Structures are given as C-alpha cells and as structure tokens.
Amino acid sequence: MNKKFILLMTLAVVVFIGAVMALVYTTPPPPPPKAVAQHHITVLLDLSNRIDPKLGRGPQAVRDLQDIKAVTEVFKQQVKHNFYVNSRDQLSVLVSRQRGSTSDAQSNHQADFMVDMAALPLNNKQQKRVESLTDSLLQQTVQLYSQTQAQAAQQGYTGADIWSFFETELPMYLLTGKKAPLDSVVQTLVIVTDGYNDFSVDILKKRPFSGNRTSYGQVNTLSHKPDPIGTFDRENYGMMASQKYPDLRVVVLELAPHGNDATHEQLILRYWNKWFQEMGIPAEHYKLLLNNVPPGIIEKAVLDMMNAPASGPKAVAALK
Helix, strand or coil: CHHHHHHHHHHHHHHHHHHHHHHHHHCCCCCCCCCCEEEEEEEEECCCHHHCHHHCCCCHHHHHHHHHHHHHHHHHHHHHHCCCCCCCCEEEEEECCCCCCCCCCCCCCCEEEEEEHHHCCHHHCCHHHHHHHHHHHHHHHHHHHHHHHHHHHHHCCCCCCHHHHHHHHHHHHHHCCCCCCCCEEEEEEEEECCCCCCCCHHHHCCCCEECCEECCCCHHHHHCCCCHHHHHHHCCCEECCCCCCCCCEEEEEEECCHHHCHHHHHHHHHHHHHHHHHCCCCHHHEEEEECCCCHHHHHHHHHHHHHCCCCCCCCCCCCC
C-alpha cells in the first residue's frame, strides 16, 4: 500500500513538474511596447525686461502665462490621444538665461519644469494624474514669473540668449528622445519672446559676430537708417546660423514691435524668417505670431506644427 502511494505521488510530482516546464517554454514572451508617436514639446521663455510691468506694454507676464496654459492643453490632448497608458510624451519649460560675463559666455538652459509621461508607472497614467501634473507645472511657472520680476526690481533684468540655445543646447535636447525603440519622436519648440534678441551695450561688445551676421538682433539700429528693410536685404544682415534642424517644429509667440512700429515688425519677421530658413527649418515647420493672439489660435498653431509632415521620407502620425 505504501509503495503504491509513493509511486502515485512520484508520478504526480513528475507530471506537475512536466506541466510547469511545458508552460514556461511554450508561453510566448510579452509583446514589445506599442509603437507611438512621442511628442516632446519644449517651451523656451524669454524673461528679459520684456516682462517688466514698468515698460508700459500691458500685462505681458499674464499673456505669457496664458500662452503656456494653451500649450499645456495641447499636451493633454496628445496624452489622451495616446490613451494615457501608451503615452511617452513630454512637456518641458525652460528659461533662456544669459550670463554675459565673458566673450564666449554660455547661457544656462535647463529644464526648469517637466511632465514626462515615460517616467510615470502605468497605474499613474490617468487623466487625473496628468491634470495634476500640468496644473503643478503652470503654478510653478506663475511663481517663476513673480520671482523673476521681484528679483529684477532689485538687480535688474538679464537678456535671454535664444541664439546660444539654437547653437549649442538644442542639439543635445534633440538627442534625448525615444523611450521605446519603435517610437517616433516629434520635437516641437515653442518660444515666448518679443523677437528682438538684443542685449545691453556692455553685453553686445562681447557677443560673436561676422560682418552684419550677428548673435543678436539689430532691429533698433537698422530702424534708424534711411532704408531699413532695403539695408537688411542688400547688406546681408541676419543671425549667424551653423546648425541645421530640418525636422524641428517651432512656434514663436508674443513678437512685439515697440509701439506697434511697422518697420520694427518687418525687421523682426525678416530676422526670424531668414534665421530659420538658414538653419534648414522648412517654412511649413514654423510659425511666427505677434502678441495678443487668442489661446485658440495658439493651440491651433502648435497642433499644426505637430501634425506637419516630416521632411524625411516618412511622415509621423500625430494628434488630429
């Protein structure tokens, strides 16, 4: 009796082990993450004296924050489009800072605030969590503007070095992309600036230039010439451009010619158009918008850029 029992138990154990081993070796590996179109949206802020309430340009900081909120709405739509759990989209807010202490001074560009869906565990990829994160980002940005204005009241404003961002920092940002190997990545840069790209006289002396090609704008100088627009065109004025960004999408917001001066407006637009074209950014990949644009138009402009066909052989699917 005992021998039969032991034999039966031994057979049962062997059958169980065999079944487990068969299950282990026949169960297919988990499928790879679903390929999605990642959208990395970066907001680059010019917090120079353009946000100084004493300049009489109206509530510029309020308009900036309204713009940033519009961008967060687009980001939330994109995350929803990827059904939250599939989203590896990213929203970053950076401040363009110019130190200007030496002739080759580097600006300090860093991600001040970020929402990175790829960093969230699956059980946190929910609408409420995304709402909470974007609300926190907006609140931090509000505090940033308040702190900048308060500090500037004591120490003054510093210029924003957008040129250096394109020349040195942006290539590194574009290298940090995919969170999954099959993903495609669409990089959209939203710049909030008045468009002048100018600095104080002491800083200008230290900035690189080559003839009329400079690392800063000369709108104010050109506007005093007899034929400002003709001079810009004939004498090859413009920003120096050494990098190429054929797949980058850019939206520039809050371009603000002083006193709504028509000549300043034309010169600002010429500077930015020429610079982007010489960096290889296709015309359909960028938009230049003047200040006081309603949030709905800003959202549409950002979406248009995100949906613009890629310049390469394959277009990237994006939010409709």
